[in-house]
Amino acid sequence: MNLTRYDDMLSIGPYWLMASSSAKIILPPAFTLRYFARGIADLVAYRDLLFSLSQHRVRVRYKQSALGMAWAVLQPLAMMFIYTILFSVFTRVPTAGIPYPVFVFCALLPWTFFSTAVANSAGSLTGHRELIAKVFFPREILPFTYVFAAVFDLLIASVILAGMMIYYGVAPQAQLFWVLPVLLVALVFAISLSLLFSSLQVRFRDISLAMPLLMQLWMFASPVVYSLDAVPERYRGWYVLNPMVGVVENFRRAIVGQAPIDVPSLASAAAVSVTLFLVSYLLFKHQEATMADII
């Protein structure tokens, strides 16, 4: 069979699909729809790897550690104590009548999810050099698994939040269902940054070095220890461009219900996240093609 016949066969889709469900064409990297579509198709074909690896990521992380899963709640709990002492004993931050521990803990949940997801996934590619140099699989699976492991931690920590709400007598409101869209935005944003940072880290190891500093600054640029109302009105327009503002503030509002959901900040967070996701996924797939050569 000659090559032109072979090409014809490819264009007759259905017949080709009957012949084999796993035919594919390896092309040079390009910012084309065809290249992008192939990336998505690969990811779908490897979905079981994404689930297996995420599952193992959670298991492996706490193996041979004495405290095990307790580590998932230890970090937000410790931060909660520190910030409670700082901002409700030393100086008073207005909380609209909500006990400060609850106020800060329900902001720390989405924040800790975001910062662990992004910080851990930044090194996900460089930490698996062996695998990348030797086996093919959609590379975005590696950063994704760290994001999913952080989702798991978030679920565990939310049990503690429920306990605290009962203790302090804070009843959930009708707007509780808003946590789902809020978390979805947080997930998309974390995934976008995990793609961006992990692929940049392959070329510039500065990324993981900058991560602790970046996350610390970012936390104070988000309404974790204070509320959105504390930010002067004239800065709000710029302030809400940080998607974590919409995420953190609205997660807190959805849980404790001290104020109605702030739709503008959530909408801007969603818009920024989705845009960033498209850009970073395209960039990632373009980088992926030569990742094994430079890692």
Place this chain on the structure above:
Amino acid sequence: MIDLAFLNVSKRYRIPSEGAPPPGLIGRWRHRIARPTTEFWAVRDVNFEISRGESVGVIGHNGAGKSTMLKLLSSITAPTQGEIHVNGRIAALLEVGSGFHPELTGRENVYLGGALLGMRRAEITSKLDRIVEFAGMSRFIDVPVKRYSSGMYVRLGFSMAAHLEPDILLLDEVLAVGDASFQDKCIGRIEQLRNSGITIVFISHDLMAVQRICSRVLLMQQGQLAGSGTAEEMIHRYHEISRFQNTRSVERNITGARAASTGIEFLSPAGDALTALPSGGPVLFRLRYETPEAVSKVRFLVVVQSLDGVAQFTLDSRLAGRLFDLPAGGGEVDFHVDSLPLRDGFYAIDTVLYTEYEAEALDYQPGCATVQVQGERVREGLYYVPQRVEVRPAAVVSNRS
């Protein structure tokens, strides 16, 4: 049906250039961000097709582009130009074991490794029992892999790959790893897979194994496809391009061209040319040289190495106890070897000429010849050892006492 096709495939690497960064803070910083690079085409305009059920070998010297081709085939890296068409699920034999996660148990790793090859969970579950049984690991399957011995590690990895039932199997120097019985098991399973009709691509230095497994061979030379044909034809061509007329050695800069080796012959003690060298037998290595001018204190070296570049032994004129003053003209050096210590296989030859006072060689011809060693004197292991054997039944011993 075509399973694999390369259409004008090229792969370019950028190698960071040597050289100091430009002076000044900004210059140095720019140098770090964007290092100047030189281009290197590891694979250039390669075209071929492989049909379903074919077993194709890829051979070539070091740096001919074999490993790059493997990486392209398995999608580890993308081509710079061209298209690669793959029709079916590809699995690479050795790489399964290298995907193991040490903290996870054997069972978890089988799932992980299967998923790395794009298998569905249900598919792995249905094969798990057979994989574990074949590896003989049922007692240890729930132990973390980091507690495995290296043998257990390899067995599980191989057993997995052997049961994956891919459409296309990529093999890369599989036979270089593991002990002899494992290698036999490997080859046996590969032959079985080949007979079951799957497509095999075998990229190797091991010409003997290529000959045994492959019905067709692709010969790579300096990133390009130098030929395609039967194993015998291509192995013959492989030897031809490594002879002295090979462009690689002509290009080489001979320091002042004061002396150079011009040929090497492999002879029997009687002086007859040998087409293959006898393993454990006597061989006369005859090195020919030319000296346009007189050179003093010369040392001749012949290095024999395996095709993957591991030196096996050296013939060294220094062992004659002195260095040689050569008049202008030319001549021959004979190295008499009583029993060649090599097992059967193919070997590459380097020749080197030194003069005592210079660190740099007068002449260096790497890979200037390839030879085949034949014979069955080495049953297992790498070397032939000259030996005398006596068998004394116990009765004889007791009679003596």
